[in-house]
Amino acid sequence: MTKFYVPPKAKKLFPECRSVIDFLAIKGKVIKSSPRRCVLRVERGGQELFIKIHEGVGWREIFKNLFNLRLPIVSAQTEYTAIRRLEALGVATMPVVAWGVQGWNPARRRSFIVTRSLERTVDLEHGLSDVLNQALNPASLSRAARKRRLIHDVASLTHRLHAHGVNHRDFYLCHLRVDREGPTAMNGPFKLYVMDLHRAQLRRRTPRRWIVKDLSALLYSMLLNPSAVAFTRRDGLRFIRAYTNMPWSHAVAKDAALWCKVVSRTLHMLRRQPFGILDAERHALQWLNDLPLTGSAYCLGRQGDAYINASLRQSSGLRNLLRSPDEIMATGEVLKADSTTTVVRVEADMQQWVIKRYKWQGGWAACRLLFRSSRSQRAWCNAHRLMRSGVETPRPIAALDRRISWHHGASYFISEYVAGERCREYFEQPIHPMASQAVVVENLIGLFRRLGMARLSHGDMKDTNIILRNNRPVLLDLEALRHHRSDWVWRWRFGRDVRRFLGNRWCDPELVRYLSEQLLPYSTRKQ
Template identity: 25%
Template sequence: MNPSTIAATAHDAPLLDAAALAHAGRTPATPFRIRLADGSELRVLRLLRVLPGRRVVGEALTAAGEHRLAKLFIDHRAARNWQRERDGIAALAAAGIPTPALAAATALEHGGQVLLTEFLSGADTVLDHWRPLAARPPGDAEAVALLRPLFALLGRLHAAGLSHDDLHFGNFLCHADRLLLIDGDAVSAHGHGPLAEPRAARDLAMLLAQLPRTWDDHVAPLLAAYAETQPQPPGPSALAEALERERAWRLRDYLSKCGRDCTLFKVAKRFDRFSAVLRSEAAALAPLLAAPDRHIDTGIALKRGNTCTVAKVEIDGRPLVVKRYNRKSLRHALSRLWRPSRGWHSWREGHRLRLFGIPTPAPLALVEERWGPLRGRAWLVNEFCAGTDLLALLDPASEPPPPIAASLRTVFDTLHRERISHGDLKATNLLWDGASLQVIDLDAMQQHRSAASHARAWQRDRRRLLRNWPADSALYRWLDAELPH
């Protein structure tokens, strides 16, 4: 239904208040009406973002028929957060940083606050533009052209003495050839003149951390764009320390989210069952998650082993891979009861690799049998990768073709730098999909805290990969020379 049709039907929409919106959780039904403190009504046509019980953001019409973006603050901290948002927008406007103009800020009837800004029809975020470019090689010219203006705008923000506590690609809007910064709630003023180095380094690191780690050697153009508008950029040492802290926090935060119910993941826990699924995939995968074995039995078998069964299945014409982690024997089952399942381990490591920018088929869902704290079988659902494994693809008598060689270097340099070992690095666990090298079978993958532990595991990985080809072959010699020692 288009916005004009929604607007036409919104006159008969239910009248809600802050308490009703908080009770509705993640899915308030739209359209709805909400009454302001002056007695006028705001009609919310569709939702753009919901923080359950805290905030609702949506496209709205005022009583005068004006099109607005509405932020409804509905929890016990509504007044404070509303004031912070209002102050942040004012600070951005005073500094000349493009942001949607504030139209109104007032209270709701029966508690809560609302803030209205201009509605930018047709606007999208930098994240929307980044997603189709994310899989391209690091330093891709189109991706750099997209990102340079973000860093230049951040430089302008810092030159004005402002900081932003939530810098990510989704908080930059593209509209009518303009780039705008949003989320005034995260903006703080720190006096006149350029921002002090520690805080500037923190903000800059926050934005850099949105990039895959495969980009580490390709950020010079982005830093140059920042320095063009910020006369006092943070030094390399301060930036490196801030980036390390930001990445460590971001990794912990993201990996914790994949096991709890949140905006990104839908998680359900019962005494006898645990399930986690990307929230965007929950509806489509519901039939599969309800009966994974039935889909395995009717799918195309890829592997039938004692410890795991793998099948290719189709859901609404979309190919997926389901991997069931079996129990070989009673003794094996008892030994695994208290430990996280191999399915859980693969689920986490898949999300770790993708956060780092290392290609791997997207992990979509996980189901585990449970008996309270004890764990049984597990089912992992991944995107299907139609690539060819390196053992079948590469000719031992010659070096890899340039695209595959470049991808091999990028993947293994990143794995090595991040102290990640695979644990079973056979050539059949590396797939070339025509554009990137996909790493699969993550059951034994590990990110090491100790350099010594990683060095030992890395040498085992290296030897296992090289063992796929004769030691006197051109391919073996190339890999031995190019892979990190």
């Protein structure tokens, strides 16, 4: 297979090149080099050009990408197609001068692409401070206004790419360039250029995980840019507003999971840095803690993977607990202890909290957790899911997940302590009046109906996992709770929860009959 694109203007610049092999033999100044790819800079006809040469990637690289569910990059055709797509979208990029590919074997396919140099431009990673300080005349925008304008333009450009099925895969500030002079008009936009598109992916619709990858890479480079330009909390909110084209509060409320994943991935990238172990107040992680992603929960990269409640992020008691949870648990009251979990009630900041420690389990249990989140993380997410669904559950305080190599280690889920009676103890005691029991029964039916409306199944609906507070049920032990998209799977799981609850021996036969009439038909309805 041979593809060769050299327009007449390019033939005048390279009269000696009549084939792909001739272009691959051109000598120039090496700008970037890797085992399978190199970038050369040459001058032809008074123009500065860049030649990117792709050698055969080999079968090992191809199979590695396929194993990771990624299409391998075997030639320069990917970059050429991406440049043409960006030009059709009106996004400025490197103009193509010529390109070609030769070879049927994808492991040994050789190719090249020639692009023009972007003169009088600077990349945003190293030249951001110079661009913001540039002033053409006394009437030009101030530094703060230019910074806001640039954030808006970068966010709009990112949204345009993602909205039209383009994801960059290396979307760092070093791959964005801008004119040195800035906007040509007083309130005009910056002219941004997108570079290095050899890994770009083109689809009809950009998958969510690739949107998260691009946004987290951009946020990471903004926080660690060497230009000494601070990226503040307000700047982050401006970016969200410009990217979503709606007020940031509405954008966060509408798609909190997206921005939470972006911050979590950025934290994971920051922890690879030598200063990732420093205190958050001394580093840009403090900005991530202040960014209101979900309105109630914030991510914090300390002592492992931790998630804390927004209202308690300044709590000294919670910080001490996250720093040494085992020492704090040793001073509390043990509520439950078995081979897999330990539940302890402690006091911190004049409040009573419950710490549930999930012990590390080796063998097959550890292998299963390689491909799913830890039990504490599941309990944290399920607690917020229940609160959004109107189901009462103890307010989550924090979740801490420690790792042993790439395995999940011991994890901790911290929630508020709920004082009340167990459901079994309530019905076993004859001191409660019939009117109060009727209210409790109706509230229990309402609990199951709310779970059904949200298509949730608890997974362990036994009597000890329901506490009655002011005659209202509060649901505990949320690590097995699941949300179901399939209707028949949900009906099966939900029906199993109902039968598990009705199978408790403490229930009065008449009560069991009434609950069966109310709940079992509901579990067979199609939602």
